[in-house]
Amino acid sequence: MDFGLTQPQELLxxxxxxxxxxxxxxxxxxxxxxxxxxxxxxxxxQLGDQGITGLLIDMDFGGSELGMQEAAIAAQELGRAAAxxxxxxxxxxxxxxxxxxxxxxxKSALLEGIAEGRSLITPILDAPIDGGRIDGAVLYVxxxxxxxxxxxxxGGSLHLLDASVPGIDIEPLETVDDTRRVAxxxxxxxxxxxxxxxxxxxxxxxxxxxxxxxxxxxxALGAAQKGLHISVEYAKERKQFERIIxxxxxxxxxxxxxLAEVDPVQSLLWHTADAWDGGSDEINxxxxxxxxxxxxxxxxxxxxxxxxxxxMGFTHECDMHIFYKRAGxxxxxxxxxxxxxxxxxxxxxx
Amino acid sequence: MQDRVxxxxxxxxxxxxxxxxxxxxxxxxxxxxxxxxxxPGFGGDASEVRRRVVEWQKRLVDGGYAGREIPQRYGGAGxxxxxxxSLVIEEEFQDAGIxxxxxxxxxxxxxxxxxxxxxxxxxxxxxxxxxxxxxxxxQGYSEPGSGSDLASLxxxxxxxxxxxxxxxxxxxTSGAREAEMMFALIRTEADAGKHAGxxxxxxxxxxxxxxxxxxMTMTGDASFNExxxxxxxxxxxxxxxxxxxxxxxGTYTLRFERNMLGRSNATENYLTGCVDILRETGxxxxxxxxxxxxKLEGRVQAMKYHQLRLLTDRLKKRDSGAGGLIVxxxxxxxxxxxxxxxxxxxxERGVLRRGSKHVRDYGNWQRNYMYALGLIIGGGxxxxxxxxxxxxxxxxxxxPKPAAA
Numbered sequence: 001m002d003f004g005l006t007q008p009q010e011l012l013x014x015x016x017x018x019x020x021x022x023x024x025x026x027x028x029x030x031x032x033x034x035x036x037x038x039x040x041x042x043x044x045x046q047l048g049d050q051g052i053t054g055l056l057i058d059m060d061f062g063g064s065e066l067g068m069q070e071a072a073i074a075a076q077e078l079g080r081a082a083a084x085x086x087x088x089x090x091x092x093x094x095x096x097x098x099x100x101x102x103x104x105x106x107k108s109a110l111l112e113g114i115a116e117g118r119s120l121i122t123p124i125l126d127a128p129i130d131g132g133r134i135d136g137a138v139l140y141v142x143x144x145x146x147x148x149x150x151x152x153x154x155g156g157s158l159h160l161l162d163a164s165v166p167g168i169d170i171e172p173l174e175t176v177d178d179t180r181r182v183a184x185x186x187x188x189x190x191x192x193x194x195x196x197x198x199x200x201x202x203x204x205x206x207x208x209x210x211x212x213x214x215x216x217x218x219x220a221l222g223a224a225q226k227g228l229h230i231s232v233e234y235a236k237e238r239k240q241f242e243r244i245i246x247x248x249x250x251x252x253x254x255x256x257x258x259l260a261e262v263d264p265v266q267s268l269l270w271h272t273a274d275a276w277d278g279g280s281d282e283i284n285x286x287x288x289x290x291x292x293x294x295x296x297x298x299x300x301x302x303x304x305x306x307x308x309x310x311x312m313g314f315t316h317e318c319d320m321h322i323f324y325k326r327a328g329x330x331x332x333x334x335x336x337x338x339x340x341x342x343x344x345x346x347x348x349x350x
Numbered sequence: 351m352q353d354r355v356x357x358x359x360x361x362x363x364x365x366x367x368x369x370x371x372x373x374x375x376x377x378x379x380x381x382x383x384x385x386x387x388x389x390p391g392f393g394g395d396a397s398e399v400r401r402r403v404v405e406w407q408k409r410l411v412d413g414g415y416a417g418r419e420i421p422q423r424y425g426g427a428g429x430x431x432x433x434x435x436s437l438v439i440e441e442e443f444q445d446a447g448i449x450x451x452x453x454x455x456x457x458x459x460x461x462x463x464x465x466x467x468x469x470x471x472x473x474x475x476x477x478x479x480x481x482x483x484x485x486x487x488x489q490g491y492s493e494p495g496s497g498s499d500l501a502s503l504x505x506x507x508x509x510x511x512x513x514x515x516x517x518x519x520x521x522x523t524s525g526a527r528e529a530e531m532m533f534a535l536i537r538t539e540a541d542a543g544k545h546a547g548x549x550x551x552x553x554x555x556x557x558x559x560x561x562x563x564x565x566m567t568m569t570g571d572a573s574f575n576e577x578x579x580x581x582x583x584x585x586x587x588x589x590x591x592x593x594x595x596x597x598x599x600g601t602y603t604l605r606f607e608r609n610m611l612g613r614s615n616a617t618e619n620y621l622t623g624c625v626d627i628l629r630e631t632g633x634x635x636x637x638x639x640x641x642x643x644x645k646l647e648g649r650v651q652a653m654k655y656h657q658l659r660l661l662t663d664r665l666k667k668r669d670s671g672a673g674g675l676i677v678x679x680x681x682x683x684x685x686x687x688x689x690x691x692x693x694x695x696x697x698e699r700g701v702l703r704r705g706s707k708h709v710r711d712y713g714n715w716q717r718n719y720m721y722a723l724g725l726i727i728g729g730g731x732x733x734x735x736x737x738x739x740x741x742x743x744x745x746x747x748x749x750p751k752p753a754a755a
Contacts, residue, residue: 004359232745274358
């Protein structure tokens with residue numbers, strides 16, 4: 001019995017946290033938020049240098065060949081830092097879909113590019129492929145304006161479409177969470193021959209989707225923990241009525257309730273990542289259950305801890321809204337809690 | 351990466367415990383005739399229930415499953431503390447749906463405290479009958495004026511020769527009418543400080559001058575009582591620990607109360623029972639009920655793995671910090687919420703109580719729903735738990751003392 005992270009995993013967590021604290025501080029996050037595009041061009045290379053982009057990629061392709069537990073560790077730290085990156089899409093979903101693709105030079109090159117932080121591949125699940133054509137609009141695509149290629153999944157089959165192919169129109173959408181933007185991508189009847197067929201399977205797609213959901217849950221947990229941390233720190237300093245506000249039970253109990261809900265999510269995350277790594281069938285209900293539960297708890301947590309700051313909590317100046325919005329994005333993307341509870345129920349109870 | 355099949359986390363117990371599993375199973379087979387089922391499906395006539403529970407308790411002690419880590423000279427099985435062995439036993443009992451014995455204040459709270467602070471003769475006399483279910487204990491802590499602020503208690507004991515003379519009143523005393531014995535916090539030094547003047551004293555409930563008045567609770571049971579002391583004389587040797595050490599001894603006991611009230615196995619049993627009701631009523635197909643059920647599943651699963659994390663901390667002799675402080679708060683609320691869903695699923699049948707025609711599971715759902723509310727309050731209210739989490743877990747400052755009037 002040893003339920004928890006191993007020592008190497010704790011070292012990985014600490015080194016990612018250190019890197020993010022040094023290089024991806026809140027000032028940098030705010031610059032990206034305030035920019036028009038929402039792009040942080042340098043971050044992919046930096047994450048590549050840190051080995052964060054290649055956690056789920058085999059050593060043969062330049063990755064570190066670790067597992068979901070390590071990817072979840074990274075996602076949680078990225079959420080804690082509100083780092084401007086769609087980790088769940090670019091570094092979990094994309095490499096895992098590609099891992100299930102047919103072997104070949106193209107697959108190797110793509111995975112190597114991702115592992116180095118050079119290539120940004122954006123997966124599109126259930127892509128509008130019909131009758132040999134790619135035709136239609138896809139909404140809420142992360143990173144679309146600066147993606148190198150789109151990895152189109154349809155019925156388990158994968159096609160890689162270079163972003164430079166004519167007939168792709170990308171229109172950025174305005175998002176609440178400015179640290180991660182999405183776009184509408186329209187494919188104007190592109191011949192499927194313009195894309196490269198990479199094989200793929202429904203099983204591998206399903207596993208990749210589970211993994212991306214675990215990453216979003218971990219991101220939300222990190223954001224909720226950071227929100228609790230900064231609100232507790234504030235409650236230890238701020239004085240009203242000649243008292244530290246954290247000594248008022250009304251404030252103290254908010255913090256205690258949030259901790260009581262958030263802390264056990266860590267254990268459910270560990271177990272779920274572990275079930276994914278172990279190839280257990282449990283993952284079919286655990287992944288949706290985890291994402292539903294973690295993001296539900298995170299939403300409540302950031303709602304409550306924002307109130308610890310009083311009026312400051314509502315301002316742009318206070319960092320709390322960054323984590324509030326972060327948790328909101330994690331909640332909505334790839335299945336919201338209500339939809340995922342139903343999905344888990346279908347697996348558990350028919 | 352796809353071929354990495356070994357989970358990183360070792361949640362297995364290890365094959366060295368396989369023989370223990372076998373042992374437990376043969377114990378079940380050999381004692382089938384008296385085994386008491388766990389969960390909501392057991393109940394009926396109160397004295398018959400008690401008789402069966404005590405009979406089962408003796409078998410459990412003889413089999414080494416209750417009082418497992420109590421030294422043999424005090425009537426236990428004398429096993430070394432082994433959290434994994436305890437976990438294996440809990441799992442086997444849970445899978446078989448069999449009760450792991452009495453969990454009362456004597457066994458779960460008094461005995462560990464006595465082992466830590468008691469004199470040899472006290473251990474010799476009191477532990478054996480307690481773990482065998484022959485000596486039932488009640489806890490004399492709270493008083494009408496001392497609830498959450500326990501150390502303000504005023505029941506007093508004055509030394510007269512080699513006896514203490516006790517006067518005062520206790521309240522919320524569970525099981526006082528059934529109990530043979532009480533362990534109590536009593537003020538023995540009126541002039542010492544608030545915490546310093548208290549002693550931990552044990553006394554037989556049939557001592558002259560003790561009067562017990564039942565206090566009806568919302569469950570319809572008189573499970574609580576008021577206990578009045580009028581010139582009650584007990585030997586001065588009945589103190590556990592030193593006179594004046596009572597606050598330390600008594601709060602040591604409370605630690606076990608938080609553990610006893612916060613166990614998650616019961617929650618899982620009740621959730622399983624709740625799913626049965628949803629299936630029977632067809633409500634398992636209702637999206638609204640499914641959503642409520644899955645919300646509970648998320649919380650129950652999170653607490654289940656949280657317990658494994660705490661267990662790992664124990665095995666590594668590591669402090670769990672705030673993680674250890676949230677268990678009572680969360681699990682008591684979860685038990686309540688699971689019972690609430692089950693009762694909702696019963697619709698109008700949910701209004702019935704124990705003893706009624708048509709009642710389901712002996713009215714245990716209705717009783718436990720209300721009893722769980724009692725446990726949210728008892729053993730340190732949810733609000734006191736939140737103070738503890740905020741202050742000890744998060745380092746937030748205490749409420750300042752009001753300025754002297």
